[in-house]
Amino acid sequence: MSKLNPILAASAHSTEAYQQAIAQSSQAVVQWLQQPEMYQGKTVAELRERITLDFNPQGLGNQAAIERAVEYFLKDSLSVHHPQCVAHLHCPSLVISQAAEVLINATNQSMDSWDQSPSATIIEMKLIEWLRTQVGYQPGDAGVFTSGGTQSNLMGLMLARDAFFARQGHSVQQDGLVGNLTKIKVLCSENAHFSVQKNMALMGLGYQSVTLVKTDYFGRLDFNDLSEKVAQAQANGEQILAIVATAGTTDAGAIDPLRAIATLAAQHQIWVHVDAAWGGALLLSEKYRDYLGWYRIGGFHYSGLP
Ligand SMILES: Cc1ncc(COP(=O)(O)O)c(C=O)c1O
The missing domain is CATH 3.40.640.10 (Type I PLP-dependent aspartate aminotransferase-like (Major domain))
Incomplete structure (x- = not known):
């Protein structure tokens, strides 16, 4: 399993697999963005029939797993960036937030305590402090995300x-x-x-x-x-x-x-x-x-x- 799907670490095997997986995924997103329809049109019943969770004890390997996710998830997702997608609350995401997700996921910090997320804890506190001033609260007033x-x-x-x-x-x-x-x-x-x-x-x-x-x-x-x-x-x-x-x-x-x-x-x-x-x-x-x-x-x- 670990050879097919290595833990993200400093080894050459891991970093190579990481770069391949990120490149394959972002390439798939770029292709998905070009889909002309807002939704491919499958019904609930069709999706239920199509999406099967047949777990493979050996693992598929990253490349095949991503291909499967593209096929079963990405292609039949709602295109929130589509000009006709105006009926719901969720909006298209910013490019920079994609980069933030990459950094956040790779580092997997825990906001439980400072020793589990040294820089992120300070960033969180400073952001709350900045928001406090935007709202007009007094110094010392607290907040939480x-x-x-x-x-x-x-x-x-x-x-x-x-x-x-x-x-x-x-x-x-x-x-x-x-x-x-x-x-x-x-x-x-x-x-x-x-x-x-x-x-x-x-x-x-x-x-x-x-x-x-x-x-x-x-x-x-x-x-x-x-x-x-x-x-x-x-x-x-x-x-x-x-x-x-x-x-x-x-x-x-x-x-x-x-x-x-x-x-x-x-x-x-x-x-x-x-x-x-x-x-x-x-x-x-x-x-x-x-x-x-x-x-x-x-x-x-x-x-x-x-
Ligand atoms: C005014 C308002 N308050 C609260 C919520 C609930 O937000 P969430 O879905 O993030 O829990 C919504 C969601 O639509 C909302 O429009």
Whole structure:
């Protein structure tokens, strides 16, 4: 096996195999990019029939394995770079990110601790620090990279939950969830990503904890309905754990009225989490960053950047 598929190391055999495999793969990608169709058109049933996982105990060898991956995976992949591929969220990737993947995969660093990834750990910390200044957070404010929007929303909601219980003198880590949990609510618009519900369920508070606020003609959270729902919740003796605003809804890219939401939340001492998985990159645009400029209003929580 190791002769056919050597571990990446300094030996001549390994580095030669590495260079061949990378050259063969990138050549295959270049050919795939020329395919005229966005998708080759196979049905689910055809793909199920065609893709077989017949494992070979001897291994195929790198060249044959790559040929097989090209045949079964690459050729029937969706061409996200195709001009007609506009219906989904995932975009074509940058050339430089291909180079980054090569370096990342070859080095296989672990971000668990500094001794497992000396330079990458420092790069991560500096990037977080740079992002902090882009958002406008104060020095000392921390951040973390997540795997995507669902995890960012989970992180934001967990922070909101922990702060909520801490205000009542409980540590969630120590005590778990205490009190009448059915009275705890999170408010978000009907167009917020479904991971809000999913994460509330994961955190033990259930789908029932999410109150949906109406949206306006542009798909943004309707501020009047939010104000009414906050008042209603208070009249019902409910406690609002957080308002989740969306900066860029999944289907339309609509940005909720962040400043108004932040002002209302400040009046009622409610935590705001902004899901900026979609629109967060506007922070890097001089022209459009003010769409997200609400954080200047004061001590709120802006998370869920991509
Ligand atoms: C606004 C928004 N939030 C969260 C998510 C979830 O992101 P992910 O699929 O990376 O978990 C999405 C994904 O489409 C999204 O559009």
